[in-house]
Amino acid sequence: MKLRFSIRLQLLVLSLFLFAIPWLGYKYVWELEQYLRIGQEQTMIGTARAVATALHERPALFDSQSAYLQNVRPGTDLYAPPIDVPIQLDGRLQEWQAVSPLIQSYGSNNVVTWFEDNADVSMSFQHMVGRFDQYFYAMFAVNDDKVVFRAPNSLSVDRSDHLLIGMLDAQDSLQRYIISPYKPGWVNAYRLDSDPRYFRATDNALQIQGRWLLTPDGYSIELRFPITMTSGSLAFALVDVDDEIDRTKQYAMGTANPNQSDDLGTVVTPSPEIERILSGLRYADSRVWVIDKHKRVLARSGSIHSSQGFNAGQQRPAGNSGWEYIEQNWLLPLYYQILTRPPGDFVDELADAYALAGKDINRALAGNPDSLWRLTPDNKAVILSAAYPIYIGDAVMGAVVVEQTTHGIRTLRNRALEQLFHVILAVMLLGTTGLLLFAHRISSRIRDLRDNTEAVIDSNGKIIGTLPPSRNADEIGDLSRSFSAVLSRLQQYNSYLENMASRLSHELRTPIAVVRSSLDTLNQVQDPDQQQVFLSRAQSGISRLSSILNSMSEATRLEQAISQEDTEQFDLTRVVKGCVEGYQYAYPQRQFTLKLSAKQAPLVGSPDLIAQMLDKIIANAVEFSTQDSTIALHIWQEQRQIKLSITNTGPLLPQGMQSQLTQSMVSVRAEGNQSDGPPHLGLGLYIANIIVGFHHGSIVLNNLPDNTGVCVVTTFPATQ
Incomplete structure (x- = not known):
């Protein structure tokens, strides 16, 4: 389907x-x-x-010295980020959780000094440095299997677990410090002598203070010291002692060796x-x-x-x-x-x-x-x-x-897409709705035109009504008006065809009757003179029948002849002058006048066809004018057009038929024409229209403004 x-x-x-x-x-x-x-x-x-x-x-x-280093050593060169709140030196390390991602881990790979060869490394720690205000803070979370504190009353500071600190002061001199407590708790540092080979405490360094706290895994240390103590070079090292009897140092694990100034790391702190x-x-x-x-x-x-x-x-x-x-x-x-x-x-x-x-x-x-x-x-x-x-x-x-x-x-x-989608959604809804309504209106009008067209034609093809022309100015309205005009012309043509039988019967009845009566009488008359009279009457009837047949086939022959006609350039005024002189002799009961508003009227075409066109129009003008009336011809030029008008007094054109009289087999003559006159099949103006069309012109029939007669105007394109 x-x-x-x-x-x-x-x-x-x-x-x-x-x-x-x-x-x-x-x-x-x-x-x-x-x-x-x-x-x-x-x-x-x-x-x-x-x-x-x-x-x-x-x-x-x-x-700072770190700014001029060629390479940074991870774990040795330290970074001290700012701390939001001062560290409470309690050894619990809670405040360091905010910067826990920066905490560094140290293990066996970070041993900076070996005191015993092949010592077993049993210690590790986590460490970082921070800054608050004008102080450095340091933390150490140490994992140590055995914590050894300084012996009571011992003056030696390096015979237990301890923290070494090395830094360069403002004069770039190495300063060493040690934290070696007797027990967990509050701690301060001691300053060591300048000889890096020895670990003798020479003075208290109370600026370095903190807390040493035991933990289940070892111990933790929190320290604080002023930033001004160092010029930027710093190192920490935790020394592990595991034997409480001989207190032998095993190794030092840290960021760098605090005893060598050239081995110290740097500490970077965000610049205030x-x-x-x-x-x-x-x-x-x-x-x-x-x-x-x-x-x-x-x-x-x-x-x-x-x-x-x-x-x-x-x-x-x-x-x-x-x-x-x-x-x-x-x-x-x-x-x-x-x-x-x-x-x-x-x-x-x-x-x-x-x-x-x-x-x-x-x-x-x-x-x-x-x-x-x-x-x-x-x-x-x-x-x-x-x-x-x-x-x-x-x-x-x-x-x-x-x-x-x-x-x-x-x-x-x-935001832009939201607004765009709003507009697009509205456009699509309105556009789709408008298109559907438009399609519905168009299809409805086309269906109405179809229904109205079918309604005026019955099942036998006969036009039984009129199609009302649309007043809309669009294409469908134009199509409706065209349909209405076509149906109107078809109705008139059908009417003409329907009346054709009566017209032909009227035209053929008289010559046939003349021939029949003449032939019937001819058999009854013996006198040769009378027989000649009846033979002449029969011949006249046959001639009239032949004229009717010739008129019916003339249009077809003319169309075929025009297709083979040769064209030439000629002067319309000369052709019209010659024709008018002939009309004066052919129609002595009419007066003919010719007005030439143009000296020359050059056309391209066939002068014989133009003369034939004039014959048809003049024959119509003579037939519809009264005796002794004047038929006026006028030639003039408007812009690039040549116009020829033929005017006669007499009956007016039928109302609404001006544009249809030039169509084939359309005749509006009244019934009761003379039976001995020429046959009238409505082909004269049709032939004239064909000839004008061949010359790319037009023909228009109008009543005179004073309603005294009719004017036929033919228009042709002028040639140079």
């Missing part, structure tokens, strides 16, 4: 192309997001450049001066890092969780209107089946970082600004970082790293 592809179905299928609109809009917004990301990247590099500009050529910010410079950037909607050339963090400002990238992360206020209810409860849940909301929380692996890494940082430390896009470990957020080098002279001493998430861009993209 063949599918009926109606207009409504076709328009419905075409309306499916409306779904390309949201796809194009979606692609456009995604492209816009890419441009926004490029813009954010350039902005970030610009921000990093601005911060780096404030730090260029300021060597005081990088005056740089932090003061960055303090104003905490409101810059980004996170800013300053690192040294070893990628260690010198300062930090801002939070990556609050850095939206653009100020677009606010939630839209809830509304009470009906539209806002529909948007919040119906539309947005539908949209966010495709869209994704920026997450409120995500894992920030660099939250407590003391050193940074990345391709952008490597290039910045090499002197080339760069940026880097990265995903968070939980794949919830995209973070953009931009790095710019900091110069001291011609040397790169560090870099500024600025970070932001793309949450702001994603929020702006979602």
